[in-house]
Amino acid sequence: MVLFECQRIYMWRIMFLMLYNLTLVHLLSRTMRLLQISPIHWKGLLVLFAIGFITQFLGRHLQKSSPQTFTVQRLLFSPSTSNCQPKSHIVFLKTHKTAGSTVLNMLNRYGDRNSLTFALPQKYQFSYPNLFNSNMVKGYDEVNKSTYDILCHHLRFNLPEVRKLMPADSFYFTILRDPATLAESSFSYYHSVSSVFKKAPNLTEFIAHPLYYYKPGEKGNQHARNFQWFDLGLDPDTPFNESLARADVKEIKRVFNLVLLSEYFDESMVLLKEELCWDLDDVVNFKQNSRESSTPLDKREKDMLRAWNALDWYLYVYFNRTFWEKVEKFGREKMDIEVSRLRERRQQLAEICLEGLDPVRGNEINEKGIKPFQFGQEKIMGWVVKMDLEPNTRAWCVQMVIPELRYKDILEAKQFPGSVRNGSKPAGTTVKLLGS
Numbered sequence: 001m002v003l004f005e006c007q008r009i010y011m012w013r014i015m016f017l018m019l020y021n022l023t024l025v026h027l028l029s030r031t032m033r034l035l036q037i038s039p040i041h042w043k044g045l046l047v048l049f050a051i052g053f054i055t056q057f058l059g060r061h062l063q064k065s066s067p068q069t070f071t072v073q074r075l076l077f078s079p080s081t082s083n084c085q086p087k088s089h090i091v092f093l094k095t096h097k098t099a100g101s102t103v104l105n106m107l108n109r110y111g112d113r114n115s116l117t118f119a120l121p122q123k124y125q126f127s128y129p130n131l132f133n134s135n136m137v138k139g140y141d142e143v144n145k146s147t148y149d150i151l152c153h154h155l156r157f158n159l160p161e162v163r164k165l166m167p168a169d170s171f172y173f174t175i176l177r178d179p180a181t182l183a184e185s186s187f188s189y190y191h192s193v194s195s196v197f198k199k200a201p202n203l204t205e206f207i208a209h210p211l212y213y214y215k216p217g218e219k220g221n222q223h224a225r226n227f228q229w230f231d232l233g234l235d236p237d238t239p240f241n242e243s244l245a246r247a248d249v250k251e252i253k254r255v256f257n258l259v260l261l262s263e264y265f266d267e268s269m270v271l272l273k274e275e276l277c278w279d280l281d282d283v284v285n286f287k288q289n290s291r292e293s294s295t296p297l298d299k300r301e302k303d304m305l306r307a308w309n310a311l312d313w314y315l316y317v318y319f320n321r322t323f324w325e326k327v328e329k330f331g332r333e334k335m336d337i338e339v340s341r342l343r344e345r346r347q348q349l350a351e352i353c354l355e356g357l358d359p360v361r362g363n364e365i366n367e368k369g370i371k372p373f374q375f376g377q378e379k380i381m382g383w384v385v386k387m388d389l390e391p392n393t394r395a396w397c398v399q400m401v402i403p404e405l406r407y408k409d410i411l412e413a414k415q416f417p418g419s420v421r422n423g424s425k426p427a428g429t430t431v432k433l434l435g436s
């Protein structure tokens, strides 16, 4: 009904526009004759009028779609202004507790919309905490040397095996976090499952006597010391030695084109967008996998945790420096502008897509496909997507909040039709028109 009403008003406007322009043309031609202006000149003017009319007509036509379609158009088009070629061969090392799930959602969306192939694990992780091996990839054909566009699920990095399946021009990136806050997040998240943390009554106790609880080489240690160093495929129990650490870090710098920082997530997204030559909407995201609350650390505790995780702290300090060097090169002012654009767009999308602008507890989300995965005793937060949206808009919004494990099921179902176990697809996730 609303649509018919819009169309009727629209037709009247076009008729009015036509009459208005014809009258103008008529008056003009009469004036030209009276002033005895040569026919060539006034005919030229008539052509100009005709062009003006068509422009007006098209301009109004583009503006006057129904409001819902307009919303989708805004979601669809935020074209890049640069002439670069978007990158689609990507290796993302998803380190733990570093905002990797938010990055992953973005990669899932991009790959999904552009029909890229993902190197997927048989289950949900690549036999973590074992070192990555190409035969852990579902459907990998060693003989025919299958290659993929994106590798991004949790794994323990092993470059020679990654190189077997990823194209030589792949863009490698990862994300790091201050090991002090990472340790707090890790302790609370893995407290009930980690052999080390289980023994400690609380974080304060663990910080005070880590060696009482931590036995080097014990299974499941990775959560408790130099977690990022471990994810990078290095030995977290190596006693800290600056020249050895420097050599390892230099090697990481050689392999990874970009190292992001979770504390500067938005700046990170701007650098990433630039390097990948993607559009703003490709890197806009809503926070994933956040906890309801965290325990604040005082300076002494932070210092102690950084000392305990000395290899991670060295790594973080090094890449913090390289990060800001990149920002400097990009231009501080330009960065501020881009970060503002990103935040504005996030706000705009949140207003379009979400019920409420803050994440909510899982039990407040009724839609099964977007409930956050709950792990241990932590309350992991998620988002409620508005129900009364135009289907394409809703599909876009849902994609932005699908938790990583469920998105993996969706991608797997797409890549391996008929072979997926319980991958129930969230309602309305097919975005046929978007980004295609």
Ligand SMILES: Nc1ncnc2c1ncn2[C@@H]1O[C@H](COP(=O)(O)OS(=O)(=O)O)[C@@H](OP(=O)(O)O)[C@H]1O
Pocket (backbone or CB within 6 Å): 095, 096, 097, 098, 099, 100, 101, 102, 185, 186, 262, 263, 265, 286, 287, 288, 289, 290, 291, 294
């Ligand atoms: N955009 C953005 N900016 C800053 N921080 C963010 C962002 N998105 C997620 N997070 C925080 O990252 C923590 C979860 O990290 P991961 O998703 O990597 O965890 S996991 O290893 O996959 O379980 C988790 O930290 P904690 O809440 O301290 O646990 C999230 O709150």
